[in-house]
Amino acid sequence: MKLAKSYFADQRTDDLKELGQGLPRSDVPGHVTGKTTYFADRTFPGMLYLKMVRSPHHHARIRSVDLSDAEKHPGVHRILTHKDIPHNLYTILILIQVGPEDEHVLAEDKVRWKGEAVVAVLADSERAANEAAAKVKVDYEVLPDVLDIDSALAPGAPIVNEHHGQNYYMYDSGQSRKVRYGDVEKGFAEADHILEQTYYSSPIEQAPMETTGCIVTPDGNDRFTCYTNTQAMFFTLDNTSIILQMPGHKLHMVGGTVGGGFGGKVDVTVEPIAILAAKLTGRPVSFIYGRYEEMQISSPRAAEKIVLKDGVMKDGRIVARQVWGYTDAGAYSRHSPYGAQKGAAHYPGPYTIPNVWVDTWCVYTNRTPSSAMRGFGVTIADFALEVQMDKLARLIGMDPLEFRFINAYRDGDMKAHRQPTTGAALIECMQEASRVANWPIAEKYLEMSSYKEV
Amino acid sequence: MAKVPVQFTLNGEEKADFVDGGATLLKVLREKVGDTSAKAGCQQGTCGSCSVIIDGELRLSCLTLAETCGGAEIHTTGGLATDGVLHPLQRAFMDEFAAQCGFCTPGMIMAAKVLLDRNPNPSHEDVVEALSGNVCRCTGYEPIIRAVLTAARSNSQNAA
Numbered sequence: 001m002k003l004a005k006s007y008f009a010d011q012r013t014d015d016l017k018e019l020g021q022g023l024p025r026s027d028v029p030g031h032v033t034g035k036t037t038y039f040a041d042r043t044f045p046g047m048l049y050l051k052m053v054r055s056p057h058h059h060a061r062i063r064s065v066d067l068s069d070a071e072k073h074p075g076v077h078r079i080l081t082h083k084d085i086p087h088n089l090y091t092i093l094i095l096i097q098v099g100p101e102d103e104h105v106l107a108e109d110k111v112r113w114k115g116e117a118v119v120a121v122l123a124d125s126e127r128a129a130n131e132a133a134a135k136v137k138v139d140y141e142v143l144p145d146v147l148d149i150d151s152a153l154a155p156g157a158p159i160v161n162e163h164h165g166q167n168y169y170m171y172d173s174g175q176s177r178k179v180r181y182g183d184v185e186k187g188f189a190e191a192d193h194i195l196e197q198t199y200y201s202s203p204i205e206q207a208p209m210e211t212t213g214c215i216v217t218p219d220g221n222d223r224f225t226c227y228t229n230t231q232a233m234f235f236t237l238d239n240t241s242i243i244l245q246m247p248g249h250k251l252h253m254v255g256g257t258v259g260g261g262f263g264g265k266v267d268v269t270v271e272p273i274a275i276l277a278a279k280l281t282g283r284p285v286s287f288i289y290g291r292y293e294e295m296q297i298s299s300p301r302a303a304e305k306i307v308l309k310d311g312v313m314k315d316g317r318i319v320a321r322q323v324w325g326y327t328d329a330g331a332y333s334r335h336s337p338y339g340a341q342k343g344a345a346h347y348p349g350p351y352t353i354p355n356v357w358v359d360t361w362c363v364y365t366n367r368t369p370s371s372a373m374r375g376f377g378v379t380i381a382d383f384a385l386e387v388q389m390d391k392l393a394r395l396i397g398m399d400p401l402e403f404r405f406i407n408a409y410r411d412g413d414m415k416a417h418r419q420p421t422t423g424a425a426l427i428e429c430m431q432e433a434s435r436v437a438n439w440p441i442a443e444k445y446l447e448m449s450s451y452k453e454v
Numbered sequence: 455m456a457k458v459p460v461q462f463t464l465n466g467e468e469k470a471d472f473v474d475g476g477a478t479l480l481k482v483l484r485e486k487v488g489d490t491s492a493k494a495g496c497q498q499g500t501c502g503s504c505s506v507i508i509d510g511e512l513r514l515s516c517l518t519l520a521e522t523c524g525g526a527e528i529h530t531t532g533g534l535a536t537d538g539v540l541h542p543l544q545r546a547f548m549d550e551f552a553a554q555c556g557f558c559t560p561g562m563i564m565a566a567k568v569l570l571d572r573n574p575n576p577s578h579e580d581v582v583e584a585l586s587g588n589v590c591r592c593t594g595y596e597p598i599i600r601a602v603l604t605a606a607r608s609n610s611q612n613a614a
């Protein structure tokens with residue numbers, strides 16, 4: 001690794017101790033010797049295995065559930081339904097007052113996505129749990145579904161989630177998160193060119209090598225130890241406490257090395273039901289997703305639809321940007337209201353635009369609930385923004401990199417969501433990128449600075 | 455369920471147990487023998503994180519029935535360091551930043567060891583081919599490939 005020390009030279013002392021040094025990871029000796037402990041590297045005598053019976057339909061009413069054959073299956077200890085769960089209706093971000101609670105730990109009257117958990121089977125082997133789960137009979141009345149953003153927002157669309165009442169999240173600002181800065185209509189009126197483009201993305205599975213799961217042991221004093229690979233220990237602790245109506249001091253959550261997460265282990269999907277199972281059976285309980293569940297059940301990055309409309313001058317200045325951003329949350333909120341909100345602040349990108357108008361929506365569909373993944377809310381936005389930047393540059397016949405210099409944000413610029421820019425480094429990064437990529441740019445751009453007039 | 459007696463050596467030590475008929479070697483190593491270095495990533499033979507060496511061959515322990523391993527010599531990454539001295543592959547994986555979450559690492563090292571045991575001077579392409587059954591989702595593959603090539607070089611230097 002090499003530090004390009006010519007940048008910001010007058011702003012920096014060169015007593016850097018760590019930057020520019022190659023340092024060994026503190027955990028790597030454990031990794032290369034196979035000694036690192038992951039949650040599933042534990043076995044307890046008498047452990048029960050939890051297998052979830054899941055909805056085969058995108059949207060259906062549950063008429064009845066018949067457990068009689070499954071309960072008789074050899075090795076089965078208990079089958080949990082929604083009636084066993086003290087506070088079955090939850091939503092993760094209720095911890096920071098982002099409601100309403102909109103999701104059942106185990107389905108009650110309806111299922112709203114293909115894969116929704118209905119009942120949990122506990123048996124003394126994985127095989128017995130799988131076999132018994134196949135004997136659970138659920139009678140469904142299949143309902144009309146909506147599987148994409150446009151269908152969900154169409155007039156007369158079936159309502160995905162009655163806890164919201166409409167197929168989008170209602171923010172305190174209304175049906176969308178809004179950013180209003182300058183006068184976007186005036187900007188479009190002045191612009192030499194206007195370009196409106198629509199961008200779509202599909203859900204993306206994080207696909208960590210280690211699947212989501214936990215192992216719970218009852219300690220005999222109505223306290224429980226939960227070994228988990230959650231990426232969000234306190235979301236897990238606090239939501240489990242709410243769902244099980246148990247004070248936090250009875251829940252000993254043990255984290256540790258996560259075998260890859262990438263955001264896919266931020267939701268609270270295995271711990272509450274596994275702890276309840278351990279409580280009701282008095283036995284250690286293992287609930288670990290198989291690879292199929294990791295791919296199909298754990299929440300992916302959301303599908304998005306992004307409409308970008310830009311007004312640009314022949315000299316390269318973007319004078320107006322209007323954005324309609326839609327995040328497909330799937331059937332439940334999880335972290336998507338937050339992700340969509342992040343996008344609202346992000347849409348001008350690292351560019352200073354005088355007139356900005358952004359609406360971002362969090363939309364409900366009968367798809368797998370989406371949630372966190374590496375920069376969710378802004379990563380797909382950046383894809384759309386940067387493709388749009390290339391198209392705009394081409395529209396006015398300008399080099400795409402020089403076009404970005406003209407619009408790059410600099411220290412002191414006000415961003416559309418009213419945060420003043422500090423510590424900008426886009427110009428310097430692009431200068432170095434042009435050098436490394438051997439992409440020639442005009443001398444005046446090489447002389448620009450993020451923080452001083454040159 | 456009927457139990458089946460099975461006896462094998464694991465990293466040079468004799469092991470014997472009664473296992474469930476149909477139990478995988480992966481489950482027996484992890485839950486009965488207590489070597490958890492092989493990992494359950496997919497349990498369907500596609501990710502390579504359960505890789506072990508059986509009688510010199512790279513094997514997926516999630517698809518190997520324990521009862522078929524009678525008399526076998528089994529090696530795992532958990533037993534690769536001898537008397538606390540790391541194998542050159544382990545050293546190289548550390549030096550080349552070839553592990554991030556670490557979950558795929560034991561399987562990667564097993565696949566690389568079988569390669570180097572047979573071909574002490576592999577090409578970049580040889581390494582890619584040898585690791586093609588092992589999935590990594592964090593570090594990307596280039597640092598892992600570099601680590602295997604580095605280990606091969608340090609082996610040949612030691613031999614010279």
